[in-house]
Amino acid sequence: MSKLTILGGxxxxxxLVYGxxxxxDSPITSVSLYDISAPRLAAISRVLMAQAADSPDAPDISVTTDLSEALSGADFVFSAIRVHGLAGRVIDERVALAEGVLGQETVGAGGVAYGLRTLPVAEAIARRIALVAPSAWVINFTNPAGMVTEAMAAHLGDRVIGICDSPSALGRRVMRALGVSGAxxxxxxxxxxxxxxxxxVDGVDLLPRLLASxxxxxxxxxxxxxxxxxxxxLSAVPNEYLHYYYETPEVVRAELGxxxxxxxxxxxxxxECYAALASRTADPLATWNAALRQRDATYMALEGLGERDDAEGGGYEAVALALMMAIASDSPTDLILNVRNRGTLDILDDDAVVEVPCRVDGSGAHPYPGAILPAHGIELVKRIKSTDRAVVSAAASGSRAVAVRAMACHPLVDSVPVARRLIAEYQRQLPELAYLH
Structure with missing residues (x-):
């Protein structure tokens, strides 16, 4: 019997996770959904029950708005919270764009604002997990994922592991382009x-072949x-989010237009989707699936890809399942994860959370030594890590001055006057930032 608690249930x-x-082969026999919104819990639990209808061994489902109840007895905790909901993301985007800078939810001004309001909540959750479910493994998908994982690790150590679908999806696409598997x-x-x-593959690096074609x-x-x-x-294939750094003016113009x-x-x-689910007049699974298809097809449309018919879907649910299975069954598996550095990248300290290939087994995730960071990415990685650390410091101290420093440090803001105006406006619109003084 293994219990999974989903925060942001x-x-x-x-x-996607429940599916x-x-x-x-799933190691999970029961799922507890926790959320601060009872109506959203009711709506999503209807979708899950429809998913489970044809699966006699589907995990049991429970819902609660009590965090301690949700965590009690948990073997795994999946954290996917969004402080201030999607309305907060809209504020992140619009406040930044009004200053002519990028407002993407994890990159630039929007990412800093998202982190500032999320870290106090994430750390409170980490402290509660340490108290109520100290043996649980925490899988963090709460964004900004690297920053949040690092803050939670201060309380949970190596028992919190961050996941993201982007690296694994990139790897799948590259291998498909090369016509290989298992690289x-x-x-x-x-x-x-x-x-x-x-x-x-077999000791041969096929990336040059890809780049030549x-x-x-x-x-x-x-x-x-x-x-x-x-x-x-670059002699490398960047994560898709590097587009925001490489083509910043074009992206900002597209978003402003x-x-x-x-x-x-x-x-x-x-x-619209939650309203339909609440009405109980529509098929819950069909309603949700239709919304998911539209969401996937329009992902990064503003970045120049347009509507896609080759969308990978979420992908993170497969990473989460593979991670849980490797730990629960002590079956070694290779995954790209967000973990403590432990000397993997020599430009960062041991406690810095990095995203690198890891071997996962019953004792957790262990980064492979000698990960290679391209020379052209070193200074950018160091600067973003400095920004992340400043956001963590601001959240811990409640210092508005440190928050401004964090905002100004980000290369996509890079201006103290703009940073001051951004923090002031985010505080005006986001009550969660009232703690900054």
Whole structure:
């Protein structure tokens, strides 16, 4: 018997996680959904029950708005909270764009604002887990994932592991473009800031073959997003989020010219979906599936990919399941995860959370030594880690001055006057930031 607690259990993507648990090899027998919103819990639990209808061994489902009740007896805790909901994401985006800077939810000004209001909640949750379920393994998907995982690790140590779908999806697409499977990937960086620098099969690196082929590069998302010339100049394939750094003016112009931000689209779409689920007149699973397909098809549309018919879907649910199975069964598995550095990248200290290939077994996640960070990415990684650390410090101290420093430190803001105005406006619109003085 293994219990999984999902924090943010009323979230739109929770059915992806539950669906991954319906296979015969799942180690989970019961799922507890926790959320501060009872109506959202009710809506999503309807979707999960529909998913479970044809699966006689589906994990039992319980719902609660009591955090200690949800955590009691948990073997695994999946954290996917969103402080101030999607309305907060809209504020992140619009306040930044009003200053002419990027407001993406994990990158730039929006990511700093998201971290400032999320870290106090995430740390409170980590302290509660340490008290109520000290033996539980915590899988963090709460964004900004690297920053939040590092803050939670101060209370939970190596029992908190951050996950993201982007690196594994990048690896799948690259291997498909090369016509291979089971390759050993060289990948290193921070969450939403990493580079794939090697694809090894039988001791041979196939990445040069990929970079030499226009046809292969045009066959997958990152190849089209960055273009062959840039990828060849980098001698690596960046995580898709590097687009925000490499093409900042173009992205900001596109977002300023759009009729709605990504957050506004998702807020409108999810409000419609939850309203339909609450009405009990629509098929819950069909309603949710239709909304998910639209969400996936329009992912990164503003970044120049347009509506996609090759969307990978979430992907993070498969990473979460593989992680839980490796720990529960002590079956070694290789995954790209957010973990403490432990000397893996020599430019960062041991406690810095990095995103690197790991071997996972019953004792947790262990980063492989010698991860390669491309030389052109070193200074950017160091600066973003400094920004993350300043956000963590601001959240711990409640210092508005440190929050301004964190905002100004980010290379996509890079201005103290702009940083002051951003923090002031975020405080005005986000009550969760009232703690900054």
């Amino acid at each position: 009323g979230g739109f993507r929770v059915p 991954a648990l319906l296979g015969p 050993r990937l060289s990948y290193a960086g921070l969450n939403h800031l990493g580079w794939l620098s090697g694809v090894h 226009d046809e292969a590069l045009s066959s997958f998302e990152e190849g089209r997003l960055f273009g062959a010339d840039r990828l060849r100049s 759009a009729t709605e931000t990504r957050g506004e689209f998702l807020l409108r779409q999810q409000d």
